Amino acid sequence: MTMPTPIPTPMPQTLPPAPWTARADLAALVAALDPEGLGLCRYVGGAVRDTLLGLDVKDIDMATTLLPEQTQAALEAAGIKQVPTGIAHGTITAVLPGGPVEITTLRRDVTTDGRHATVAFSQEWREDAARRDFTINALYADPRTLAVSDYFGGLADLATRTVRFIGDPEQRIREDYLRILRYFRFQARFGSLPADAASQAACAALAPGMKGLSRERIASELMNLLALPDPSPTLATMAGLGVLGDVLPEAAPADLPALVATEAREGVAPDALRRMACLLPADPPLAEQVAARLRLSVAQRKRLACAAARGADDAGQSARALAYALGREEALDRLLLAGRSTADLAGWDIPRLPLKGGQIVARGVGAGPDVARTLRAVEARWVAEGFPDEARVMELLDTVLAQA
Structure with missing residues (x-):
């Protein structure tokens, strides 16, 4: 499995310098939420985790002891635009020049049903951390000092690339069965081998519970997993454990490593949908069924x-002919799935046939089906010759008309 660059062990207790931690708009946000420096808010989750790993940070989340209405009042007083994106669950989004920040009141779970949780607001940081899924996602950082708070061994797990549930894995999964797919996504992105045995065993044992999840949630997690640099070892593990069959029974991941290698060779970015196509048989009706289900x-x-319509016929067509017939993205899919080169498509714009029906009529062909047949015949020769210029197209027209 391809892993991120190893990092020093043990992990630092303070966030290292990063561009996002120096943002002036974040400093203004912290000043609005906690003007007296009482520790009322902290950065949490992915921003903390990824900064410790030396990775780029895209999304920033904050947790706060303030109630949602207090957060709203503080933002309004500071003139910071806000959107109540999840106010029922305590989340307010602050719209900042450098990007939005989700601010969520500390919470604890009251009830769970395997899909959704009823929460109550809390004042305890450890209580908020305890309801999060994995130890590496339950790390908090003081926005002023950047000191990291770790309640469940997340720093040690991050240092060893261990993806581990907080508390009992089976209990955490029963709270929300989507955590099974999240576990494998995080394992593909951050994990080491061997995996945490208890976490993996719980995922395998409780995988049938995912059938009660919405198809949209399953599709979103699958696509996030497939978009990672190299998810193939993780997909193979999921298949071996029977987990993959519970969410995508048609899938067979044996060909995925070859596709990942071809993408890397051709310098093409990972694409989740293309990789999903690789998991499925070359069967268009089946692909339609899977897409509809998800x-x-x-x-x-x-x-x-x-x-899914890929086949032996593709081998006889050039990359540009495929792109002309199918579209650039679709041609890239077919080429990469076949392990073929995409070099001929680099910097090439799909042309339009420089011939119109009126020009054919002007040559004496009666308007109607004969024009369409002539146009198709010229087009086929034009594509076969590699899309020559208009002068050559007119020669091809002469040839077709003469043969007709």
């Missing part, structure tokens, strides 16, 4: 079905 968009369904 509630994919119409465009995604069409693209998945197009990738």
Whole structure:
């Protein structure tokens, strides 16, 4: 499995310098929420974890002891735009020049049903940490000192690349079965081998519970997993444990490593939908069924079905001919799934046939089906010759008309 660059052990107890921690708009936000420096807010989750790993940070979340209405009042007083994105669960989004920040009141779970949780607000940081899924996601950082708070061994797990549930793995999964897919996604992104035995065993044992989740939630997690640099070892593990079969029974991950290698060789960015196509048989109706079941968009369904229509006929067509017939993205899918080069598509714009029906009529062909047949015949020769210029197209037209 390809892993991020190793980091020193043990992990630092303070966040190292990072561009986002020096943002003036974040300092203003902290001043608005905690003007007297009483420790009322902290950075939490992915921003803390990824900064410790030396990775780029995209999203920033904050936790606070302030109640939602207090957060709103503080933001309003400071003139900071806000959106109540999840106020029922304590989340207010502050809209800042450097990007939005989600601010959530500390919480504890009251009841869970395997899909959703009823929460109550809390004043205890450890209580808030205890309801999070993995130890590496339950790290907090003081926004002024950048000192890290770790309640469940997340720093040690981060140093050893261990993805581990907080508390009893089976209990945490029963609270929300989507955590099984989240576990494997985090294992693919951060984990080491061997994996945490208790966490992996719990995922395997409780995988059938995922059938009660919404298809949209499953699709989102699968796509996030497939978009990672190299998810193939993790998908193989999921298949071996029977987990993959509970969410995507049609999937067979044996060909995925070859696709990942081809993408890397061709310098093409990972694409989750293309990789999903690789997991599925070359069967367009089946691909349509899977796409419908996962509630994919119409465009995604069409693209998945197009990738599933790959076959021996593709080998006889050039990369540019495929792109002309299918579209650039669809041609890239077919080429990469076949292990072929995509170099001919680099910097190449799909052309339009420089011939119109009126030009054919002007040559004496009666308007109607004969024009369409002539146009198709010229187009086929034009594509076969590698899309020559207009002068050559007119020669091809002469040839077609003469043969007709």
